[in-house]
Amino acid sequence: MKRTAGPLRVALLGHGTVGAETARALTGRAAELSARIGAPVELAGIAVRRPRTLPGIDGSLVTTDAHALVSRGDIDVVVELIGGMEPARSLITTAMETGASVVTANKALIASEGVDLHHIARKQGVGLAYEAAVAGAVPVLRPLRQSLAGDRIQRVTGIVNGTTNFILDRMTRSGGTFQGALHEAQRLGYAEADPTGDVSGADAAAKMAILARLAFDTELPIERVQFEGITHIGPGDIAHAEAGGYVIKLVGTCDRTPDGVNARVHPMLIPLEHPLAGVRGADNGILVEARAAGELMFHGAGAGGLATSSAVLGDLVELCRDRVAGPGTAPAEFSQVLPLRPLAQVAGRYHVSMFVTDEPGVLSQVSAVFAEHGVSLETVRQEGLGPQAQLALVTHRATDAAVTEVIAGLAALPCVLGTVRSIRILGHRKEPVG
Amino acid sequence: MKRTAGPLRVALLGHGTVGAETARALTGRAAELSARIGAPVELAGIAVRRPRTLPGIDGSLVTTDAHALVSRGDIDVVVELIGGMEPARSLITTAMETGASVVTANKALIASEGVDLHHIARKQGVGLAYEAAVAGAVPVLRPLRQSLAGDRIQRVTGIVNGTTNFILDRMTRSGGTFQGALHEAQRLGYAEADPTGDVSGADAAAKMAILARLAFDTELPIERVQFEGITHIGPGDIAHAEAGGYVIKLVGTCDRTPDGVNARVHPMLIPLEHPLAGVRGADNGILVEARAAGELMFHGAGAGGLATSSAVLGDLVELCRDRVAGPGTAPAEFSQVLPLRPLAQVAGRYHVSMFVTDEPGVLSQVSAVFAEHGVSLETVRQEGLGPQAQLALVTHRATDAAVTEVIAGLAALPCVLGTVRSIRILGHRKEPVG
Known part of the structure; x- marks a missing residue:
């Protein structure tokens, strides 16, 4: 899309914790963000589900018609923070087809539709970024996609689900049961009322699909990531692990051999001296092994609205910068379809x-x-x-x-x-x- | 520069360890790199100091006239791996003025001339990237510059000199003297024959100047980074530290308060439970504290030709991708001149x-x-x-x-x-x- 004159216009879809934080940055820190981008940036609209007043936001910017907002034609970047498959998928697609670049934190959507969405972005020549979808504020997708783009990544091993890490950490410290630790995680806001997606390993599997695609530059259907959760782990397993000098964590792994790539999630015994053993509480930690770079470890808060908003804003600034320079750098399409190793x-x-x-x-x-x-x-x-x-x-x-x-x-x-x-x-x- | 038709052309200046590794990737893995970039890429020339045959490189690509190579006008990206101030500075400047984007691993040059070089890149609309200048293969500049661009970084604390970390680590393990550990570092290739730049803290100070500029989006003259080295640290200090539950490391810090920014390098006592205490041997580790993202830790090999080449190739792929999309995204100029706090x-x-x-x-x-x-x-x-x-x-x-x-x-x-x-x-x- 040829940019129209004037400031860069950002549309927000969703006004939950991350959305509110992003809106606050766009209104309260517009000058700082504009300086980083090299051009003025402004909040052009926020789509919410039900009409309501948003603190600190001009009421004329708030709409319940998300589709109209993304189809306006004068939006530079759409930030999708609704989550789930629909209407997020249609809105993102319409936004890109109308010429807008897209930032999303929607892990489920990227995990299942990422290959198609890359293709649309490429065809439209717009940007698509989703750093917040994996490991919250820990910048790992951009390093995989850019910093290590000239290297050959051999394996990525990660603790990418904060809920299960919190639960296992709590069981290790207290000697208690899975149920007890889960209730504590729920009480503290680290686990949802229905924790199935987290404790089954499905959430981590979605993240590993995304990581594997970027690490190995290959398409990888989410259905091909096998996963196992932590509901069967008991105090006896934890005690056994400790006796052997290990700690139990839910680990996602993807690797590449001459026979193909594999991505999987399951509980593992981690030797206490291993860097991933030190990833405590609801933190995330990711170890990348590459031929030339050797071992690189990334560690930080895996979730939380504020941390996630950091990743969203980073993507937003980058895509805005790209729009200032030209039509925007579209993400690479995955250039290979490597065989999958069972x-x-x-x-x-x-x-x-x-x-x-x-x-x-x-x-x-x-x-x-x-x-x-x-x-x-x-x-x-x-x-x-x-x-x-x-x-x-x-x-x-x-x-x-x-x-x-x-x-x-x-x-x-x-x-x-x-x-x-x-x-x-x-x-x-x-x-x-x- | 308007790109001429045909493949992206890369010129290499220097053929030491990193240069040879980069040349090997450009010749041996051209198809893989081209796929990552989205367009064919080729090695257009290598400038060396003295005429010689380079293994696996067509002799017609080798020249001793670096200036002629960078001024050819058909080069997309110049990779500068000569090091030092001149002729590196003139060559980079000429390359950018001729319309080429530039990748460099030249920490000394970026530390002292980075602000000017950003300005030239911006004016010419070309890319300038130097991930390899700080912490080798550990991707930290791109996260600061991009992933955290929408956040507010408060402090960066890092072990950014592998030589001194190796020496102090060795002293801690063996109880020996600084001189003994230095000799071992030299024997193993972790320290140069003249180790002054490393052991005085000057090398770490240059890296902290670069980190502080990107973290706080401000100009920061290298001369304003105060530093102290490790030559006065003795076995008694190490023993004292251990007795108190600490380990001694050479630490670079930059931080921002309402009074201004400060960047400094000096030995510090690090509590054993602190994540930086686990950075062993010649590794580098960097802890970034940001308002929204919280604490992020980056850890990996800080140096070595192979690791450095990973960072150089990552920058190269990124700048090539930008050239495919348009004229190239120039780096932001530093948008503020924050006061310096003594x-x-x-x-x-x-x-x-x-x-x-x-x-x-x-x-x-x-x-x-x-x-x-x-x-x-x-x-x-x-x-x-x-x-x-x-x-x-x-x-x-x-x-x-x-x-x-x-x-x-x-x-x-x-x-x-x-x-x-x-x-x-x-x-x-x-x-x-x-």
Whole structure:
């Protein structure tokens, strides 16, 4: 779109916590933002669901007709903060087709429609930015997309869901249950009334899809990110982890091997000396491994309206700057469609634990199952508990498929009592991707 | 400059470690880089000091006439990897005046001439990027300049010199002397034959000038960054630090208060639980505190040819993308000239230690000097050593000026033997800027 004369015009869709903070910046700090952009910037309108008065905002700027606002034709940047799929998707599409650049914090939409939205932005020659969609204020998408664009990223490992990190951290500190920690997270505002999206791992999976696409410059359907949540983690698992020098966290990983890319989310044992072990409370932390840059760690607040507004404003300033310079730099389309490697082929070390009857020959039966599926053992710990014993084994690197078979085999042994529990161990740093 | 047709043309100035790595990427991974950029990219020439054959590079691309190369008029991006002031400065200027965008890793030049170079880039409408000049591959300039452009940065605290961090880390682990650790750093390639620029703090000061400018969007002359090095740090200081739960590191800080901005570099005691305490070996780590984003930590390899080439290639891809979209997004000029706050006014906590004669009344004389200058004490530790005692005191927050007067006053006391040593303590997190 050819810019019309006058200041850059910004339209806001949504006036929740992040929207209100963004509006406050655009009205209260317009001079500062204009200086950063190199041209005057102004709030051109805010779309809200129900008509209401917004503190500090001229009533004539407020509308309930979001579609009319984004189709006006004189908007430079639309900031979408409604969330969800519709009407966000239609509004963003209309905005770009009308020539506006778009900033969004909508993780779900970008995770599921990001490839199409990049395509529309590219076709229209407008900007599309969504730093706030992953890890709140922690700038990680721009580094992946720009700073490391000339490098080759091999793996991204991250704690990208603050709710689950808070819950696991609380369980670790207090020794309490998942339910107790969840209630505390809800009380403190770190978890929603319906926490399913967070505790199931689905939220982290959406973020890993976005990270993997930008890291590996490839399309990656959100449906192909396998995830497992934390609802089954109990105080016993936490205690086991501590005894072995680990902490349990919900970890998202995406990596690239010659066989393809994989992205996944599941709880993992993290060695205490690993940088991700230090990511506490509701923080987010992301470790990027690249061929030339080596290991880069990003750490900060993962959520919260104020932190998210920082990322939104950063994107807004950048897209505005681009509009001053020209029509705007559209995001690159994903230039490859790398093959996807199934989780079953991903290798790693596992911690496997179970209760067994405490009698001669049990260890031999158990270890035979591992051997049968080609999984070798690094350590074995046995603790007698009267008529039962608890066995905790750590494997050498083995594929997910092999370990799944081992667990089925163990469960079928008469000497094994109850469930066989397994959890992946985050590799030593510098361990090969795979 | 109007782009001529055909692929984007890149000229390299210098073929050392970083230059060779960059050339290798441009020749060996041209297809991958072109996909990232959205247009074909090619190596158009390499300027070297003395005529020689470069492995894997077509001889016709190699020239000793750097000036002719940058003035050709068909170059899209010049990558300057010569270092130093001249001829780097003239070549960069000529390149921009001829319409090329410029990537440089030249920290000294950007620190001393950055404001002018931004101005030229802006006037010519070309790009200028220098992520590699600070913290090697750790992407920190782009986050400051873009991701946090809508936020208000309050303080940046960083370990930005890998050589001194390696030396202090080694002294801490081995209990050895500065000279011993320096020799080991030299043997391992972490320190140059003449280590003055690193161990004096001058290198870190140049980086802090660059960081402060981008963080606060203000001009800041390199001459106004006060710095102190690590050559006077001995095993006794390290032991003292350890006893108090600290580690000594060379820390650069820049902050903004209503009174103005300040940037400085000096050794500091860092509490072991502080995230910067975990920055080991030759790594770099930078903690950014912003109003909305909160605390953000960036951590990775600070130097090395391969890591630096990652940052150079990231800048190169970004500036090439901009050229595809239009004439290129010029860097913002610094929009403010904030007042500079002298170091004397900066407040913090101090660790002060000295040997005193072990007789009654000494502690009273010593504490009277602190009181006289309005400096209150947090803790006092005294250890008898025969006829002498060692006193170690920690102050509450006091200005640099007040502590300087306290130290002069202490040195004048007859009961104080030898030198009074003082070292700043890195504030608890969330401590007010100032």
